[in-house]
Amino acid sequence: MPTLATTVDGLKLPNPFVIGSGPPGTNGKVIARAFDDGWGAVICKTVSLDASKVINVQPRYGRLRSRESQEIYGWENIELISDRGFETWLDEFKALKDSHPEGVLIASIMEEYNKNAWQEIVGRCEEAGVDSFELNMSCPHGMPERRMGAAVGEDPTTLEEVCRWVMEVATKPVWAKMTPNVTHIEDPTTAALRAGCQGVSAINTIRSVIGVDLETLRPEPNVEGYTTPGGYSSIAVRPIALRMCMEIATLIQKEFPGRTLSGLGGVETGEDAAQFILLGSHTVQVCTGVMKMGYRCVQPMCEQLLSFMEKHGFETLDDFRGKSLPYFTTHSDLVRRQTEARAAKKAAAEAKQMIKGDEEWTGDDFVDQSDALARG
């Protein structure tokens, strides 16, 4: 019987399914619920020292549905980080570690470009008992106006500096969460890993405009007639997330062996998770999927991942992590391989047609068999 249990950066997880930072980890009550329902770990909604600056608007989501089935496959949000006070969060972290000592509790944190602030938030979260950190360097809306989130994540030099501040004081594992809104995901990844982070998470949401209302001519989500570009998530972003995870995992293999990757973006099933693991992820996060399906979706996800493992004879996640990475190559190599394969196939077909004894002549293939034996 295969097992989903895994140890990542010293954290012992019963399964690789992690609640991604966002509404599904937005307060102590829902985090406790996620542990009770069997999630491998929970990353809280991003917290900061001064929540009074965080002012959300309503509505703040926009969704894209399939024309036929009406299934939601794209989700834009203009939600900010947590608007709940830092002291409240610290109390909840402590209470959660008391009520769920085995539950792996990861603090998603974000601060302004200020060394003291970053080091203070790390120290105080550690005192409250969190097991590790995810640095939100990637929120694409709202926060960059204050030199936070993606404003840091899109600039590898600043990112590296902030990660170094954190690594100076953190005694728990640290993952830096990458923004996909860059041309080369390897650049911020290198910066974070060079600064000493144990791992990276990828991806945060993709900067987007979900659509324009053709009656009012106003873009969505419409807040008093106006909007601002938001972050895109859900099924539609999965191919982009998989590509970026592949690139990050390849970089880790080559230049940072031993570092870890937490993959996310559009995961809704165990099969989706299997793909992220095949491309090098150690854990797989789910955020929008929980908003669509509820906390219990982790149970079918675990079953689906286990049956994938059983089918292939994999006993542990290590048995297939990164197994699909060697099958990426350059386009010119694809052309070379295809030319060689076609030539080999043609030669094999010709060899097959060449009769070796007179009893092999057949009426139907007579002309082809004659051709195959002929020169010129």
Ligand SMILES: Cc1cc2nc3c(=O)[nH]c(=O)nc-3n(C[C@H](O)[C@H](O)[C@H](O)COP(=O)(O)O)c2cc1C
């Ligand atoms: C409504 C909403 C709020 C989010 N808030 C945060 C956040 O506070 N911090 C963060 O790092 N990511 C946040 N995210 C991004 C998710 O954690 C995740 O990176 C992204 O949505 C892609 O994964 P998914 O398709 O599973 O949602 C949020 C996403 C959504 C949909």
